[in-house]
Amino acid sequence: MPEIKFPLILINFKAYKESSGKKGLELAKVAEKVWKETGITIAVAPQLTDLAYIAQSVEIPVFSQHVDNFSPGAHTGYVTLEAVKDAGAVGTMVNHSERRVRLDVIDDIVKRARDLKLTTLVCSNTPEVSAAVAALGPDMIAIEPPELIGTGIPVSRAKPEVVTGTLDLVKKVNPSVKVLTGAGITTGEDVEAALKLGTVGVLLASGVVKAKDWYKAIMDLVRPVLR
Amino acid sequence: MPEIKFPLILINFKAYKESSGKKGLELAKVAEKVWKETGITIAVAPQLTDLAYIAQSVEIPVFSQHVDNFSPGAHTGYVTLEAVKDAGAVGTMVNHSERRVRLDVIDDIVKRARDLKLTTLVCSNTPEVSAAVAALGPDMIAIEPPELIGTGIPVSRAKPEVVTGTLDLVKKVNPSVKVLTGAGITTGEDVEAALKLGTVGVLLASGVVKAKDWYKAIMDLVRPVLR
Amino acid sequence: MPEIKFPLILINFKAYKESSGKKGLELAKVAEKVWKETGITIAVAPQLTDLAYIAQSVEIPVFSQHVDNFSPGAHTGYVTLEAVKDAGAVGTMVNHSERRVRLDVIDDIVKRARDLKLTTLVCSNTPEVSAAVAALGPDMIAIEPPELIGTGIPVSRAKPEVVTGTLDLVKKVNPSVKVLTGAGITTGEDVEAALKLGTVGVLLASGVVKAKDWYKAIMDLVRPVLR
Amino acid sequence: MPEIKFPLILINFKAYKESSGKKGLELAKVAEKVWKETGITIAVAPQLTDLAYIAQSVEIPVFSQHVDNFSPGAHTGYVTLEAVKDAGAVGTMVNHSERRVRLDVIDDIVKRARDLKLTTLVCSNTPEVSAAVAALGPDMIAIEPPELIGTGIPVSRAKPEVVTGTLDLVKKVNPSVKVLTGAGITTGEDVEAALKLGTVGVLLASGVVKAKDWYKAIMDLVRPVLR
Numbered sequence: 001m002p003e004i005k006f007p008l009i010l011i012n013f014k015a016y017k018e019s020s021g022k023k024g025l026e027l028a029k030v031a032e033k034v035w036k037e038t039g040i041t042i043a044v045a046p047q048l049t050d051l052a053y054i055a056q057s058v059e060i061p062v063f064s065q066h067v068d069n070f071s072p073g074a075h076t077g078y079v080t081l082e083a084v085k086d087a088g089a090v091g092t093m094v095n096h097s098e099r100r101v102r103l104d105v106i107d108d109i110v111k112r113a114r115d116l117k118l119t120t121l122v123c124s125n126t127p128e129v130s131a132a133v134a135a136l137g138p139d140m141i142a143i144e145p146p147e148l149i150g151t152g153i154p155v156s157r158a159k160p161e162v163v164t165g166t167l168d169l170v171k172k173v174n175p176s177v178k179v180l181t182g183a184g185i186t187t188g189e190d191v192e193a194a195l196k197l198g199t200v201g202v203l204l205a206s207g208v209v210k211a212k213d214w215y216k217a218i219m220d221l222v223r224p225v226l227r
Numbered sequence: 228m229p230e231i232k233f234p235l236i237l238i239n240f241k242a243y244k245e246s247s248g249k250k251g252l253e254l255a256k257v258a259e260k261v262w263k264e265t266g267i268t269i270a271v272a273p274q275l276t277d278l279a280y281i282a283q284s285v286e287i288p289v290f291s292q293h294v295d296n297f298s299p300g301a302h303t304g305y306v307t308l309e310a311v312k313d314a315g316a317v318g319t320m321v322n323h324s325e326r327r328v329r330l331d332v333i334d335d336i337v338k339r340a341r342d343l344k345l346t347t348l349v350c351s352n353t354p355e356v357s358a359a360v361a362a363l364g365p366d367m368i369a370i371e372p373p374e375l376i377g378t379g380i381p382v383s384r385a386k387p388e389v390v391t392g393t394l395d396l397v398k399k400v401n402p403s404v405k406v407l408t409g410a411g412i413t414t415g416e417d418v419e420a421a422l423k424l425g426t427v428g429v430l431l432a433s434g435v436v437k438a439k440d441w442y443k444a445i446m447d448l449v450r451p452v453l454r
Numbered sequence: 455m456p457e458i459k460f461p462l463i464l465i466n467f468k469a470y471k472e473s474s475g476k477k478g479l480e481l482a483k484v485a486e487k488v489w490k491e492t493g494i495t496i497a498v499a500p501q502l503t504d505l506a507y508i509a510q511s512v513e514i515p516v517f518s519q520h521v522d523n524f525s526p527g528a529h530t531g532y533v534t535l536e537a538v539k540d541a542g543a544v545g546t547m548v549n550h551s552e553r554r555v556r557l558d559v560i561d562d563i564v565k566r567a568r569d570l571k572l573t574t575l576v577c578s579n580t581p582e583v584s585a586a587v588a589a590l591g592p593d594m595i596a597i598e599p600p601e602l603i604g605t606g607i608p609v610s611r612a613k614p615e616v617v618t619g620t621l622d623l624v625k626k627v628n629p630s631v632k633v634l635t636g637a638g639i640t641t642g643e644d645v646e647a648a649l650k651l652g653t654v655g656v657l658l659a660s661g662v663v664k665a666k667d668w669y670k671a672i673m674d675l676v677r678p679v680l681r
Numbered sequence: 682m683p684e685i686k687f688p689l690i691l692i693n694f695k696a697y698k699e700s701s702g703k704k705g706l707e708l709a710k711v712a713e714k715v716w717k718e719t720g721i722t723i724a725v726a727p728q729l730t731d732l733a734y735i736a737q738s739v740e741i742p743v744f745s746q747h748v749d750n751f752s753p754g755a756h757t758g759y760v761t762l763e764a765v766k767d768a769g770a771v772g773t774m775v776n777h778s779e780r781r782v783r784l785d786v787i788d789d790i791v792k793r794a795r796d797l798k799l800t801t802l803v804c805s806n807t808p809e810v811s812a813a814v815a816a817l818g819p820d821m822i823a824i825e826p827p828e829l830i831g832t833g834i835p836v837s838r839a840k841p842e843v844v845t846g847t848l849d850l851v852k853k854v855n856p857s858v859k860v861l862t863g864a865g866i867t868t869g870e871d872v873e874a875a876l877k878l879g880t881v882g883v884l885l886a887s888g889v890v891k892a893k894d895w896y897k898a899i900m901d902l903v904r905p906v907l908r
Contacts, residue, residue, distance in 0.1 A: 015306075017299035021279060021313025048306050049291065049314040052248060053279035064276065066304025072244035074377055074432070077293025077326035079242075079275050086248025087276040095784065099304035103776065103784040107810050128817055129788050135812035135854065150301055173816060173854060205301070322557065330549065330557040334583050356561050358589035362627065363582055400589065400627060469760075471753035475733060475767025502760050503745065503768040506702060506734035518730065520758025526698035528831055528886070531747025531780035533696075533729050540702025541730040553758035604755055659755070 001090050002061040003041075004119060007225050008180065008201030009191070009218070010043045010142075011208050012065065012093070013050075019209045024050045025057060030214040032058045040222040041201075045093055048079060055088030063121065064092035067113075069105045081109065081116050091119025094138070097146040103132070110138045121203070123182065127165035134174040141170060142203040144182030150206050154184040156193035163197045185221075192224035228317050229288040230268075231346060234452050235407065235428030236418070236445075237270045237369075238435045239292065239320070240277075246436045251277045252284060257441040259285045267449040268428075272320055275306060282315030290348065291319040294340075296332045308336065308343050318346030321365070324373040330359070337365045348430070350409065354392035361401040368397060369430040371409030377433050381411040383420035390424045412448075419451035455544050456515040457495075458573060461679050462634065462655030463645070463672075464497045464596075465662045466519065466547070467504075473663045478504045479511060484668040486512045494676040495655075499547055502533060509542030517575065518546035521567075523559045535563065535570050545573030545593070551600040557586070564592045575657070577636065581619035588628040595624060596657040598636030604660050608638040610647035617651045639675075646678035682771050683742040684722075685800060688906050689861065689882030690872070690899070691724045691823075692889050693746065693774070694731075700890045705731045706738060711895040713739045721903045726774055729760060736769030744802065745773035748794075750786045762790065762797050772800025775819070778827040784813070791819045802884070804863065808846035815855040822851060823884040825863030831887050835865040837874035844878045866902075873905035 011031060013019035019027050024046050031042040043061040046054040055062040064087075068078040084092050094109055095101045101109075106122060113120045120138040124130040125146055133141050143166040148155050155163060163181055170177050181194035186207035194202050202221070211217035238258060240246035246254050251273050258269040270288040273281040282289040291314075295305040311319050321336055322328045328336075333349060340347045347365040351357040352373055360368050370393040375382050382389060390408055397404050405428075408421035413434030421429050429448075438444035465485060467473035473481050478500050485496040497515040500508040509516040518541075522532040538546050548563055549555045555563075560576060567574045574592040578584040579600055587595050597620040602609050609616060617635055624631050635648035640661030648656050656675070665671035692712060694700035700708050705727050712723040724742040727735040736743040745768075749759040765773050775790055776782045782790075787803060794801045801819040805811040806827055814822050824847040829836050836843060844862055851858050859882075862875035867888030875883050883902070892898035 012303060015297060015299050015302040015310060017309060020299065020307075020310045021315070023313075045303075047310045048275050048304065049278040049310045049316075051276040051280075053283060053314070056280060070242060072242050072247065075242040075325055076239060076272075076320070076323040076432075077275065080247075082244060083242060083247045083274045083276045086250075087280070088248070089276075093303070096303040097785075098302055100783045100785050102781045103787060103813060104778075104781050104806055104810060106784060107807065107813070125785055126788065129785060131816035131854070132784060132788070132813035135816060135850070136809055169816070173812070205303075324558075327556045327558050329554045330560060330586060331551075331554050331579055331583060333557060334580065334586070352558055353561065355590055356558060358627070359557060359561070359586035362585035362589060362623070396589070400585070466757060469751060469753050469756040469764060471763060474753065474761075474764045475769070477767075499757075501764045502729050502758065503732040503764045503770075505730040507732075507737060507768070510734060524696060526696050526701065529696040529779055530693060530726075530774070530777040530886075531729065534701075536698060537696060537701045537728045537730045540704075541734070542702070543730075547757070550757040552756055659757075 002059055004043065004061050004090065005041045006200040007195055008041050008043060009221055010045060010063065010180065010201065010203045012045045012203060012205040013047055013209060014205050015047060016209050020047055021050060025054050027209065027214055028054045028058045031218060032060045033215065034218045034222060035060050038222050038226060040225055042218060051084065051089060052087035061090040062088065064089050065096065066099050067092045067094065067109060069108050081112055081118055085116055085118055091121065094120055094122045096123045097125060097144055097149060106133065107136050110136045127162060127169050130166040131169035131173045134170040134177045137174060138177060140178045140180055142180040142182040144203065148183035151184050152186050154190040154193060156181060156190060156197055158184065160197060163199060167198050188220045188223040191221050229286055231270065231288050231317065232268045233427040234422055235268050235270060236448055237272060237290065237407065237428065237430045239272045239430060239432040240274050240436060241432050242274060243436050247274055248277060252281050254436065254441055255281045255285045258445060259287045260442065261445045261449060262287050265449050265453060267452050269445060278311065278316060279314035288317040289315065291316050292323065293326050294319045294321065294336060296335050308339055308345055312343055312345055318348065321347055321349045323350045324352060324371060324376060333360065334363050337363050354389060354396050357393040358396035358400045361397040361404045364401060365404060367405045367407055369407040369409040371430065375410035378411050379413050381417040381420060383408060383417060383424055385411065387424060390426060394425050415447045415450040418448050456513055458497065458515050458544065459495045460654040461649055462495050462497060463675055464499060464517065464655065464657045466499045466657060466659040467501050467663060468659050469501060470663045474501055475504060479508050481668055482508045482512045485672060486514045487669065488672045488676060489514050492676050492680060494679050496672060505543060506541035515544040516542065518543050519550065520553050521546045521548065521563060523562050535566055535572055539570055539572055545575065548574055548576045550577045551579060551598055551603060560587065561590050564590045581616060581623045584620040585623035585627045588624040588631045591628060592631060594632045594634055596634040596636040598657065602637035605638050606640050608644040608647060610635060610644060610651055612638065614651060617653060621652050642674045642677040645675050683740055685724065685742050685771065686722045687881040688876055689722050689724060690902055691726060691744065691861065691882065691884045693726045693884060693886040694728050694890060695886050696728060697890045701728055702731060706735050708890065708895055709735045709739045712899060713741045714896065715899045715903060716741050719903050719907060721906055723899060732765065732770060733768035742771040743769065745770050746777065747780050748773045748775065748790060750789050762793055762799055766797055766799055772802065775801055775803045777804045778806060778825060778830060787814065788817050791817050808843060808850050811847040812850035812854045815851040815858045818855060819858060821859045821861055823861040823863040825884065829864035832865050833867050835871040835874060837862060837871060837878055839865065841878060844880060848879050869901045869904040872902050
């Protein structure tokens, strides 16, 4: 299994046309190239339909964008944690703002993922929700005010208090949970700000996926970490 | 694109552990082998996470088990028709009894799939629901009384009137829609009965996926068609 | 039980603040007054929480805005058909564009409502979906292109072909199903146009609920019917 | 508004046929009678369709069984907090095991209910989920292991560690949140055990609703509190 080191840069492919199928594999290969050249962990979350296709072809950590709360069995059209693991992914995102999940389901998934040695990254929108998630004990939380997602305005600039408030509450409830910064990340400066606030990495999507030159966009993100 | 000929045998991998990841690819390869040896169309519906992985590796028709009603964009964790196409699949199942869908969503998906030249197979549980689906104009309907799914008791034996009732109503509402028989199919005899009732193929899952010898199980299904 | 006669004017209270609680009862009383004065059936669909409160206090037909597909039992927070009946309602709306429902659920609800002698009004958005609904055999269909709802632009003016297309297809699939016109209805002129196109009544909401003078707004709707 | 005092006994009417419509009102009247005779707060959570009907007719606190996360507006078939308030209820249950809710939705509802001065009772299934809920700051949590609901086996006897574990974690995360015991409560002994463990009341359903003599069943519950 590819190792997750911090700082972590996780690229969410969402359901963009630019990151689907063969183009998705190509983007994952570019991310892998930057990792090979710099040693910084660049992880990817491909479209669900491309999960095994990409995870079987790259050495960087691959996450599922979502998982359903079913054990293997007669559950047509649902994604199990076991399928995520068999696809070759290291873990899964849970509760992204575009795919929110029930509280009891987050609890179940976090527990079952732990048993399966899959890494969980649970998304959150406010410090209070982050504290709630921390009580469930996932590996990581990504704090992303939904109103900033896709805007290019980083939360670290627009609402730093949401990030620091999350760090404070998470530390109090469950200090072993790591926090990433999401929403509006596009530049190396944004990554730098996220790390300065005390988070251990970033979650981003359009900032890379929609960039004209993927290699340049990802290299720009890792530059402040290299210094 | 692999061509769909009738009779069609469609194997739904569901979320079974026996058909996940590398094992899923292996099962698809066995299905492909039977097609090569017999010329009978064996299609597969792999787990969502394996869709591109399998569709890029076999020459038989591959279906998605499910699709969400989104266009490409910022829809983390959802499966678009475009992603299904980019994965290399020929079409998608819709409204399986384990993953029912809203009426307006079936309508949207059928229309958008037509534009994208993707084949739609909509599942149904009663003659009335089959008639309703036929009004939306999908390529195929699979009639599956949910209470027989996974039982090994074929609908053609337990409730033939559900199949013939579906054929009658579908013919009246939209004669261009093809009908498959599902639920409880495990043997070549069941396939034979399905074709005799007037349907153009079968949809099955555990009858193959849970079989000890996949090749033998699939060969047994196609035997009556070969005679 | 209050009798439903045609033409029927059904006022949907939605979740507007103007039609909630005591104000909802007051609005229902105004509708009842118009019925008493004119003999035209004015039915109301109060907010779910007000259903019994209003149905027990007026003599006009009361509909539920929605119903869940459960039999009575341990289903906290869900609305059963039996509860709708015990509340004193004559029937239920199903599949409103703001609360769409699964195809198999519409089928179940229509069948169970028939057994309970509750009237079903299923909403639809296109002629094809209307035909699909007709195949399930509800008492009534309301055709409402969602993009016109709440606009004040009546479908009879903006898209008369959606109404006539629905009438044609419904007649073909199941001629016993009655069709209402919805979306954008605010004036007596709109009601007149709906009846001229061949539908048996109208479904409307903001046109009455948001009116300054409820009595005047409802009287204006029934005027062309009285002539 | 009727005042909530502790210990609190909250009777959930669920969707039982025994507690629907006029029978629901009758049951609420019996609960009110016990309150008048003993001074112990007996609150009720009627079926959604009966909420205003019952809340307008009794002086005891009435809760909604569920609420949707919408503001007043064009949301046909959904229950808003404002409708709950206009119906005359003092608050709402949220996230019952039969009607689980998304984490971000619980957060929104708790905040909006606070602004509207509505009391929130959020249900939970494990100590970890209770801690998560406590981080969101509702007024009350009811801890109910779903496997015991409706069994007549009280959690205080079968799994006291779930109750005490909840109390410990909730105290740590947010000591202002009150905890009720749910699941399997039927007798005064169960109420006594719940209070001894440190919770401030009970949430129950079938133990009262399905009892042959409602008055006797509720009086039996309050007896240990009276001593």
